[in-house]
Amino acid sequence: GVASLEKTIKYSKERVQFGTTLSEKQGYTHKLLVPNAVQLEAARAYIEETARRLDSGEEDLQVEGSIAKYFATEAGDAMANDGIQAFGGYGYIREYEVEKIKRDLKITTIFEGTSEIQRNIISTFRLRESVRSKGRHYLDKAEALDKLPEDCGARLVSDCLRILNEAVLNARKVKLTKSQHVMFLLADMMAWCEVGEAFSQKAATYKGKERRPDYIRAAARLFAREVAEKVYLNGLKIACGCDKDMAELRERLNSLDLAQAMKANLSDMDLVARELVK
Ligand SMILES: Cc1cc2nc3c(=O)[nH]c(=O)nc-3n(C[C@H](O)[C@H](O)[C@H](O)COP(=O)(O)OP(=O)(O)OC[C@H]3O[C@@H](n4cnc5c(N)ncnc54)[C@H](O)[C@@H]3O)c2cc1C
Incomplete structure (x- = not known):
């Protein structure tokens, strides 16, 4: 998810449409970048906190493991989906790799517990x-x-x-x-x-x-x-x-x-x- 976000940010600063870069358009940034960045940052905060608790010797954190896996993989998958949208037609072809990220990510919401x-x-x-x-x-x-x-x-x-x-x-x-x-x-x-x-x-x-x-x-x-x-x-x-x-x-x-x-x-x-x- 973070890889897709980073590629999308880079592309948004290069691609000019209707006279400005995509990164200057709220309809682009506030739909395709911001909500996904927020979710990924939230997932990172939760994973860090759960890892800290595990490192401090806490036990019985199975539910926390489930929340981390569920939330982070779905957040990554959503970003990967929007990453394709954010590249327009280029998102759909192989050259820009965002479609590969989506394919690679989809399995994470399925394996190791759907x-x-x-x-x-x-x-x-x-x-x-x-x-x-x-x-x-x-x-x-x-x-x-x-x-x-x-x-x-x-x-x-x-x-x-x-x-x-x-x-x-x-x-x-x-x-x-x-x-x-x-x-x-x-x-x-x-x-x-x-x-x-x-x-x-x-x-x-x-x-x-x-x-x-x-x-x-x-x-x-x-x-x-x-x-x-x-x-x-x-x-x-x-x-x-x-x-x-x-x-x-x-x-x-x-x-x-x-x-x-x-x-x-x-x-x-x-x-x-x-x-x-x-
Ligand atoms: C590339 C890849 C690598 C894999 N690697 C491994 C591996 O290394 N080790 C390993 O053990 N397995 C591995 N798997 C298997 C993977 O863990 C299973 O595919 C996964 O657990 C889902 O099980 P299933 O395919 O039998 O789907 P099913 O259990 O048939 O699920 C089908 C759908 O029904 C839903 N569903 C199932 N049960 C319920 C329920 N009780 N309530 C509501 N919804 C439900 C599921 O969430 C899913 O959406 C791999 C699979 C793939 C594709």
């Missing part, structure tokens, strides 16, 4: 843990995020973790966790929330040299908005789409201030785009 099997693992084990801990599993994560600074998306991810917790426990109460469709909706909410948690934590303390800290923080805020979208829409599908009375969850979803969350979305995208193509 994305569907990972979602099975994530939802089954996190449901079990949420019930065992009486909801503390996600509430503890939310409370830890509340202590982080505002500008790294942490507050939004924290709100989402609390809603996720209610979605999991309420779905179980009305026996919706017997439905694999609902479990997969929950798995995506879980994966996005946990990746968002790691990304916000990284952004809050980032002092690395690879990227500017304000780039990492803007990317983390953009990803936090993706988490909110995922939690809100999947939550609605569960609360309103499954013929069960889930008024409590519906009310909780309505309390998520998406209008506030979307503030400064465009300026964050502009910042990330500028840094990518500089």
Whole structure:
């Protein structure tokens, strides 16, 4: 995914269409570059955090392994797909190699546990843990995020973790966790929330040299908005789409201030785009 992103960035700065390079067109950068760069950066943050925990001797991180594999391979695959689009006709032929990256990447969402099997693992084990801990599993994560600074998306991810917790426990109460469709909706909410948690934590303390800290923080805020979208829409599908009375969850979803969350979305995208193509 990163290889495809790098090739695409280089190409976008060379290719001139309608008088300017592709890298100067928001319709190009904000569709094909920024969302993929954000997802890949989020995947990197999650993998780094999981690797750090493994190195420090923590055990029983199988679900984290599933989330890392699922999220990173799907993010890479999405970038590889957009990489072909970003090269136009050249993307479709062999010479520019982005089509090879797509072919090579597709297998990663299939082997070593398909994305569907990972979602099975994530939802089954996190449901079990949420019930065992009486909801503390996600509430503890939310409370830890509340202590982080505002500008790294942490507050939004924290709100989402609390809603996720209610979605999991309420779905179980009305026996919706017997439905694999609902479990997969929950798995995506879980994966996005946990990746968002790691990304916000990284952004809050980032002092690395690879990227500017304000780039990492803007990317983390953009990803936090993706988490909110995922939690809100999947939550609605569960609360309103499954013929069960889930008024409590519906009310909780309505309390998520998406209008506030979307503030400064465009300026964050502009910042990330500028840094990518500089
Ligand atoms: C290039 C390549 C290299 C490989 N290398 C190895 C290797 O080194 N070692 C090895 O052991 N294997 C290897 N494999 C096999 C690979 O791990 C399997 O192809 C993969 O696990 C999927 O299994 P399957 O092909 O039987 O698909 P199936 O299990 O039949 O899956 C078909 C579809 O159904 C979905 N599905 C299956 N079960 C469920 C379920 N319970 N709920 C919802 N959806 C479901 C799957 O996600 C998939 O989308 C390789 C495969 C390829 C193509």
